Amino acid sequence: MSKKVHVFNAGPCLLPQEAIDSAIAALKDFKGTGISVLSVSHRTKEWEETMDECRALWKELLNIPDTHEVVFLGGGASLQFLYVAMNFLEKKAAYLDTGVWAHKALQQAQGIGEAYAIACSADKNYTYIPKGYEIPKDIDYLHITTNNTIYGTEIKEDYDCPVPLIADMSSDIMSRPVDVSKYDLIYGGAQKNVGPAGVVFAIIRKDALGKVSRYIPTMLDYRTHIDKGSMFNTPPVFAIYIMTETLRWLKSIGGIPAIQKRNQEKAALLYGEIDRNSMFVGTAAKEDRSLMNVCFVMAPGKEDLQDEFMAFAKAQGMVGIKGHRSVGGFRASLYNACTLEDVQALVDCMKEFEKLHC
Numbered sequence: 001m002s003k004k005v006h007v008f009n010a011g012p013c014l015l016p017q018e019a020i021d022s023a024i025a026a027l028k029d030f031k032g033t034g035i036s037v038l039s040v041s042h043r044t045k046e047w048e049e050t051m052d053e054c055r056a057l058w059k060e061l062l063n064i065p066d067t068h069e070v071v072f073l074g075g076g077a078s079l080q081f082l083y084v085a086m087n088f089l090e091k092k093a094a095y096l097d098t099g100v101w102a103h104k105a106l107q108q109a110q111g112i113g114e115a116y117a118i119a120c121s122a123d124k125n126y127t128y129i130p131k132g133y134e135i136p137k138d139i140d141y142l143h144i145t146t147n148n149t150i151y152g153t154e155i156k157e158d159y160d161c162p163v164p165l166i167a168d169m170s171s172d173i174m175s176r177p178v179d180v181s182k183y184d185l186i187y188g189g190a191q192k193n194v195g196p197a198g199v200v201f202a203i204i205r206k207d208a209l210g211k212v213s214r215y216i217p218t219m220l221d222y223r224t225h226i227d228k229g230s231m232f233n234t235p236p237v238f239a240i241y242i243m244t245e246t247l248r249w250l251k252s253i254g255g256i257p258a259i260q261k262r263n264q265e266k267a268a269l270l271y272g273e274i275d276r277n278s279m280f281v282g283t284a285a286k287e288d289r290s291l292m293n294v295c296f297v298m299a300p301g302k303e304d305l306q307d308e309f310m311a312f313a314k315a316q317g318m319v320g321i322k323g324h325r326s327v328g329g330f331r332a333s334l335y336n337a338c339t340l341e342d343v344q345a346l347v348d349c350m351k352e353f354e355k356l357h358c
């Protein structure tokens with residue numbers, strides 16, 4: 001038995017033990033073929049079944065309508081920043097600049113065409129989601145980042161948008177129900193909530209493609225991957241396998257409504273403690289607090305206890321709670337596989353630390 005730890009890593013994320021166990025078995029023997037999943041040909045019936053199951057689970061869990069298709073690609077969410085502009089930017093695009101990732105997405109688009117920040121929360125170190133800005137009707141799309149992994153803010157509802165809406169959902173996909181019909185594109189890296197690093201998902205409104213006049217290189221054209229069922233080139237087989245097992249687990253526990261409830265409970269428990277505990281304060285604006293990444297710092301006057309709390313928490317088995325260097329303090333990522341018990345352990349640790357110091 002390995003050491004008891006509570007993993008709050010921001011990504012790659014904790015994955016359900018069921019998925020890890022299936023992966024161990026498949027590393028030795030993929031579906032009774034006698035071959036490791038690492039060596040199985042992606043052109044076999046056994047692999048195609050896994051690919052089909054993965055696609056079907058995505059469609060079922062997220063209620064993806066027939067107007068949309070889901071594809072699995074390599075290159076990380078960061079390469080999707082370029083795909084977005086290549087496939088959708090004709091005249092002008094607007095980006096909601098809510099953090100480092102949103103800003104990087106904007107910068108990639110600016111290398112392709114005209115793109116600008118429609119609103120930006122950098123004035124307060126990205127601790128809130130801008131609201132009330134005017135969306136012009138003549139833009140190709142509005143790009144949003146629904147969950148800001150580094151700053152712990154989240155857009156928790158699906159916007160009604162007068163222009164095509166594109167969303168980076170890397171770090172909150174499958175954490176809550178999403179009305180996919182409201183988006184022309186939803187994409188993200190799997191490693192924050194649905195699988196290991198190495199695979200990306202993109203859910204695309206099929207009839208929104210083919211409207212730009214530029215030449216799109218074959219590999220960067222979503223149509224290539226839709227036409228070939230994500231098998232134009234060798235897919236990231238092992239990453240897709242583990243993602244499939246992770247989604248199977250999600251379905252087995254009741255799907256998205258069930259996980260949303262768990263995620264709400266976990267976040268309420270931790271934010272409740274942050275607000276109660278005199279040693280800590282949250283950094284994100286309350287109404288925009290992320291259910292996935294909870295950011296907090298030492299309370300004013302207690303700043304010099306930061307290293308001590310980090311060491312104290314580490315000794316109690318807490319892993320991955322150091323805040324991103326651009327925010328400091330602490331960040332606990334409460335992705336789907338993180339349990340209420342894990343969060344309770346962190347909360348207990350915070351309570352004990354407070355007792356030690358008053």
Ligand SMILES: *Cc1c(COP(=O)(O)O)cnc(C)c1O
Nearest residue numbers: 076077078101149168170171189
């Ligand atoms: C992590 C992250 C990215 C970058 O993902 P890579 O797969 O490492 O390129 C992009 N957007 C968001 C919201 C993220 O959390």
